[in-house]
Amino acid sequence: MITRRTLLASAAALGLTAPLPAFAVTQQAATQLVGQLVAEVNAVIASGQPEGAMLAEFERIFLRHADVPTIAAYVLGPARRAATPAQMQAFMQAYSAYVARKYGGRFREFIGGEVEVVTARDLPRGVEVETRALLRGQSPFRVDFHVEDSTGRPLFFNLIIEGVNMLLSERQEVLAMLDARGGSLDRLIADLA
Amino acid sequence: MRARSLARPAALVPAALLALAACTPAPPGTQVHDPYEARNRAVHAFNIKADTVALRPLGQAANAVVPEGIGAAIVTFSDNASLPGMALNGLLQGNIEDAAVNSGRFVFNTLFGFLGFGDPAAEIGLYERDTDFGETLAVWGAPEGAYLELPLLGPSTERDAAGELVDILLDPLEWVGSDAVEAYRRYGTAAYVGEQIVERGQFMGTVDGLLYESADSYAQARLAYLQNRRFQLGPASGAGGGAAQADGFVDPFADEGAAAPAADAYPDFVDPFADLE
Numbered sequence: 282m283i284t285r286r287t288l289l290a291s292a293a294a295l296g297l298t299a300p301l302p303a304f305a306v307t308q309q310a311a312t313q314l315v316g317q318l319v320a321e322v323n324a325v326i327a328s329g330q331p332e333g334a335m336l337a338e339f340e341r342i343f344l345r346h347a348d349v350p351t352i353a354a355y356v357l358g359p360a361r362r363a364a365t366p367a368q369m370q371a372f373m374q375a376y377s378a379y380v381a382r383k384y385g386g387r388f389r390e391f392i393g394g395e396v397e398v399v400t401a402r403d404l405p406r407g408v409e410v411e412t413r414a415l416l417r418g419q420s421p422f423r424v425d426f427h428v429e430d431s432t433g434r435p436l437f438f439n440l441i442i443e444g445v446n447m448l449l450s451e452r453q454e455v456l457a458m459l460d461a462r463g464g465s466l467d468r469l470i471a472d473l474a
Numbered sequence: 475m476r477a478r479s480l481a482r483p484a485a486l487v488p489a490a491l492l493a494l495a496a497c498t499p500a501p502p503g504t505q506v507h508d509p510y511e512a513r514n515r516a517v518h519a520f521n522i523k524a525d526t527v528a529l530r531p532l533g534q535a536a537n538a539v540v541p542e543g544i545g546a547a548i549v550t551f552s553d554n555a556s557l558p559g560m561a562l563n564g565l566l567q568g569n570i571e572d573a574a575v576n577s578g579r580f581v582f583n584t585l586f587g588f589l590g591f592g593d594p595a596a597e598i599g600l601y602e603r604d605t606d607f608g609e610t611l612a613v614w615g616a617p618e619g620a621y622l623e624l625p626l627l628g629p630s631t632e633r634d635a636a637g638e639l640v641d642i643l644l645d646p647l648e649w650v651g652s653d654a655v656e657a658y659r660r661y662g663t664a665a666y667v668g669e670q671i672v673e674r675g676q677f678m679g680t681v682d683g684l685l686y687e688s689a690d691s692y693a694q695a696r697l698a699y700l701q702n703r704r705f706q707l708g709p710a711s712g713a714g715g716g717a718a719q720a721d722g723f724v725d726p727f728a729d730e731g732a733a734a735p736a737a738d739a740y741p742d743f744v745d746p747f748a749d750l751e
Contacts, residue, residue, distance in 0.1 A: 348746075355726035355746035386679055404723050406745050417546065420601045427723065431747055438726055441742050444705020445698045448724045448744040453697055457690035 306435050308401040311408035311428035314435040318346045318426075319396045319412070322388045332389070339385035340378075347384075348429065348436035349377045355438075356451040360459055360466060368466055375473035376455075384440065384447065393417045396424065407438070506696060507620050514623040518692045522685055524626060525674075530682075533674030545672040547591040552669040553602055554583050554590030555662025558646040563605045567613040572603035589658070604706070607644070608637025612710040621696055629699035 325338040353373040354361055364372065394416035401410045407429035415421045427439035440447040455469075462468040508514065536545060557580035564573030579602060582595040595601075611633050612618070619632025630638065647659040674681060688694045704711040724744010 351726055351746045355744070383683065386683075389679065390677065404725075404740055404743050406725055406727055406743075406747060409723065409743075417542075420604060425742070427743070429727070429747065431727070438746055439724055439742075439744060444701045444703075444742070446701055446724055446742055446744065448726050448746065449701070450694060450697055453693055454688060454690070457688070457693060461689050 306408050306428055306430040308403065308408050308410075310430065310435045311410050311426075312398055312401045314346060314428055314437065315398055315410040315412060315426050318342060318437075319398075321345075322391060322396075325388075326392050336382075336386055336389065339388040340381040341385075342388070343381040343385035344377060346436060347380075348432065348438040349373065349380065351429075351431070351438050352380065352448065352451070353377065355448055356455045357466075358452050358456060360456075360464070364466055368470070371470045372466065372473075375470045379473045380451065387442075390416065394419075399423075506700060507618070508696065509620050510622065514621065514696075515692050517623045517625055518695070520625060521623065521628060522691070525685060529671065529674050532671045533676075533678060535675075536671050537675040537678065540672065540675075545676070546593075548665050548668040548672055550583070550587070550593045551589070551591045552662060552665035554580060554587075555647065555659060555665065557602065559641055559644070560603065560605050562644065562646050563607055563610045563641075564603065566607075566610045567605070569605075569613075572605060575600060575603050576605075606634075606637055607640040608634035609707055609710065611637050612707045612712065615712075618712055621700065623692070623695075629695050631700075631703070634703065 321342045322339065325335055325342070328335075330338075350373055353376045354369070356376070357364065357369075357372065361369070391414065394414060396412050396414045399411045399413050401408055403409075404427060407427055410426045410428060412424045412426070413421050414424050422443050423441075424443075425439075425441040426437040427441070428435050428437045430436065438448075458469055458472075459466065462472070540548075557576045561573045561576040561580065564570070564576060579595045579600045580590075582598075582600060583590045583593060586592075587594050608631075616633050616636075622630045622632060622635055624630050624635060624638075627638070645659065647655055647662070650656075684694055684698070685691050723740030723742045725746065725748055726744045727747015728745030
C-alpha cells in the first residue's frame, strides 16, 4: 500500500519536490503561479527558436509547475494498490516524461495567441485559477488550473480546457494502456520510458 | 460550426423532434451513457480511416500551401454564414443577449469585414456566442440521450444529432429568398468544408495524439466530447444535477476509484490528494 508519505518521499528522491510542510494555497499564490507559467510560455514563444527546441522548453515548464507525483498517483487509480514503492517510483519517472510531452506540447497552440488570468476561487482543496485563452481566428476559450501547495510550493494538479479534464482523461487513458498490456505495470513503465 | 446541406425539406423537423422523444434519460455527472457502444466503435473505426485517407492529408496540404491569413479568412467566412442560425437559436432559447451579439457580429463583419472574410467585430469584443439547436433542445429540457458517434461528423449524442438535423433544415439565410443571399449561403456551405480541413491542419498535433496515439481513442474522444459539451451547455446540459459544469473540479487527492466529481458545486474538481492519504 502506497501512502502519501512514501509517495512524497520517492518524489523527493527524484528531485521533483521539496519535502516542506503543507499549507493551504492562497488565491494570490495560485494566481501568481499561473501568471508565471503563462509568462514562461510566452517568453519561449517570443524567443523564436526552432519548434523542437520550443517543445523541449514547454516540457520543462510543465514539469516545473505541475504536481507530477500527485497526477501520476491519481491516474494509476486502483492499480496503485498493487504497486510496490519501486514500481511507483519507476512509473512516476516514466509518466512524468510522457505527460510533459503530451500536455506541454499543447502550449504550442498558444503561438500567436495570449492567455490572461480572469479570476481565482477556492475549491474543496486548493484554488482554481480561471484563464481565458485568445488564439488567432478563434473565439476566446477557458482554461482552468487547479493549484495546491501540499509539497510546500504552489503547483497545479489539474488542467481543464473548455471542460475537458486532464485527470479524468489521463486516468481513463492509463487504464486503457494497462488493459492493452494485460494489466502489467512493468510493461507499461517500460513502454512509457 | 454546423453542417449545412443544399436540400432541406422543413417537413423533416417534426420527424427530428419525434426521434428526440425516444431519447434515453441523461446520466448525472461525468457518467457515460453508451448503450450503442459496439456500433459506435465500428463507426469510429470508419471515421479514423476517413481521416487517414482524406481529412488528415488535406489538413497537411493546407498547412503546407494555404497562407495562414487565407485559412483564417475561410474559417471566419464559414462561421459568419452560420451566425444567423445561431442568432435564431439564441432567440429560441430566450437568450436575447447572445442572439443580439451574434446578429450584431453578422451585420458588422458582413458590412465591414469583406462580406465576412475579415473579423473586425473581434476587435470591438464582439465574439461569436457559439450555439446550435442541440443547445436549444437542452434549454427546452430534452434529455442528453445516448452517446453516438456519427459517420464523418464524429462524436455526438441523441439530442445533439437531432439538433444537427434541425440546424441543417432551419437556416434563416434560406428564408430571404434573394439570389444573392442564396449564393452566399452556398459559399458558406463550401467554406464549412474548407474550415474542417484548415482546422484539422491547425490542430494537427492534438488531433493526431487523440486519434492515433491513444490506447483507446474511441473512449478518449467520447470522454472529451461529453465533458466539453456539458461544459458548453452548463446547467442546461442536465448532466450535473442542475449544477454548473464550469469548474471541472476533480479531487485527485481524495478519490478511491471515484471518477465522479466530489460535489455538485465543483463538478470538475478531482481531489488526487485524498486518494493518497
